[in-house]
Amino acid sequence: MDDEPRLYRPRPRELPTNDERTLLASLNPDQARAVTFGDAPLLVIAGAGTGKTRTLVHRVAFLIERGVAPERILLLTFTRRAAAEMLSRAERLVGPAGARVHGGTFHSVGHRLLRQFGGAAGLPADFTIMDQGDAQDLMQLARGAQGHAKSAKRFPKKETLHYLYSRHVNTELPLDELLHREVPHFLEYEEQITALFADYTLRKQERNLVDYDDLLLFWATMLEASPDLAARIAGLYDHLLVDEYQDTNLLQARILRGMCSTHRRLTVVGDDAQSIYSFRGAHFRNILDFPKQFPGTTLVTLAQNYRSTAAILTLSNTLISRAEERFTKDLWTARDGGEKPWLVTAKDEAQQTRFVVDRVLQMHEGGVPLREMVVLFRAGYMSADLEIELTNRKIPFEKWGGLKFLEAAHVKDVLAFLRVSDNPRDEVSWYRILMLMPGIGDSTARALMASMQERAWDPDAFTHLIAPPRAREAHRSLATLLRQLRGVGAVPAGEEGGARVASDIAAIRALYDAILKEKYDRPEARLADLDQLRTISASYPSRTTFLAALALDPPSSTQDLAGGSESESDALVLSTVHSAKGKEWKAVFLIWAVDGWFPSSRAVEDPDELEEERRLMYVALTRAKDELAIVYPMQVYGTRRGADYSIDQLSRFLDRGVRATMQRIVVEEPGEPPAPTPAPAGQPAIDLRAIMRGRFTK
């Protein structure tokens, strides 16, 4: 493993061009102060666009320059995208040594440490990671065993149960208080819920399964419960740097305390105005309490924004000034001017889509690469209409966030086969594949699993089970496949590693494709997904690595790219606001700025949630460098019950004062026939300039 502790030995200089002076030359005094800070806790409050990542990356370079071994630096972030960005920038700045810096999301680092040290804490090394869907399915199995499956009274559903469980773990709130706060109408079930959670925990243990929360919980526990383990784990690193600290929760704070038990070289960076992950148990108080948690903390504040024009910043500052609680100051910029951001009123969704597409093409023709533009929205599904239009017009795009490739049912199906061969006790996957087989339903599946449990999940157990007559056929073909997957008999030469996983998938598909075609109306796209899965699998050394990587670092949707080659293509980015955090674009379009959509109607009841929505919109607006357009359709069809359409209102966050910092744009009706024909392939934008000229009135 490459996580073995290494000696702290002086290294030859690897930075001929980046001595400390050039390293600091590009930084402002506040940034430089943070970068060169010594060996004590450091809290950097850094507003949007103030060079937060830059500061962090330079600090890494500075530490390496000072002789700290790169592999003894740990960079923790919250999202995969941020982790990848941070590490690649470090490498660019520092050179090859930068690639040796350790880092990743809290979950992926936790995973690495568990594989390495879990054995010493009684966790078998070959555990399987469950994603959220799997965890919910396991919760459902436990729920069913308790007999709520068909009870008349309403008992919380598996999603709610899992949410409560996860919240309980991450916020450390006692269960009764949590129920009282989140779901008071379920308070009467407190006892059953407690029992259910105990069963869920037990099932995880028996089945050798680990959920996302466990990756953090076990990490924290190893640090707290065993001084010996704590010393070994904390001893791996001399410096810890944490990005987006406002999105951490109490559990993660515990981990940091444990990791810094032998030293106090901890740097955290964040912005309370961008705290948008409370649904994961994060609270921006965490960043404010940091000095209390780590006495002697030094505070550095970054307030100069280098990203946005003054006009965009005025809008963002005005919007966030309405926040109930606020700790960071307004940002300022040396960039002056800039066009006032647009507030675009569209008649309906179709017109909103047309506006965005036309404007994107217009800017593209003006020389802005597609990749420099982004369309942002509150939730993944809100871009559906836009995606269709972009596909029709052959404009390449890439979607971030929203439904993931491996959350698709057919992908999970195939993975389930791999997972039972990887971990024969994986009950969730067993249930899944058994239910796929013709002639096997819920009760047969449960009975078969019970028999296997009696045989201690012996890998051969399934073959020797006696299936009910109508499931004979299914049982036999499944048993044959599983034997094949377990590699009974010789592994063909040259089929170690990735080729092995790919051939496993081929074997699975020999059985599964027929089932898939039966199950879905239009199987083509789904079959293509499976091709993709096999391609991806080829780059992983083993089945176990492949499965773990999929859970922690899943590839995004397969239908990302509409036209254009997959690799270096210039593509418009569509993203949820959450997934866009930390990034910046020349031009930003925020769509669906409709009250009830953004803020989400689920959030308007609760003041705290509403405040979080406001911060979320702040995050969206501060992504823009030069141009910003907020779009909202006035009529929304078919969303409210009882009416064909409803007249919706502009988001409440864009009040009169905020609107005063914007300019209103009205999209004109297009000509009589409502443009049903997509542009012909090849040259989509040929006549657009003419159309565009007449479309906007200021």
Add this chain to the structure above:
DNA sequence: TTTTGAAGTCTCTCC
């Protein structure tokens, strides 16, 4: 006991 068809239920954000 499984399958199939119909009614019902919410819609998010991420690891």
Add this chain to the structure above:
DNA sequence: GACTTCAAAA
């Protein structure tokens, strides 16, 4: 508009 759950039929 997709997916789950429920009820009746095979």
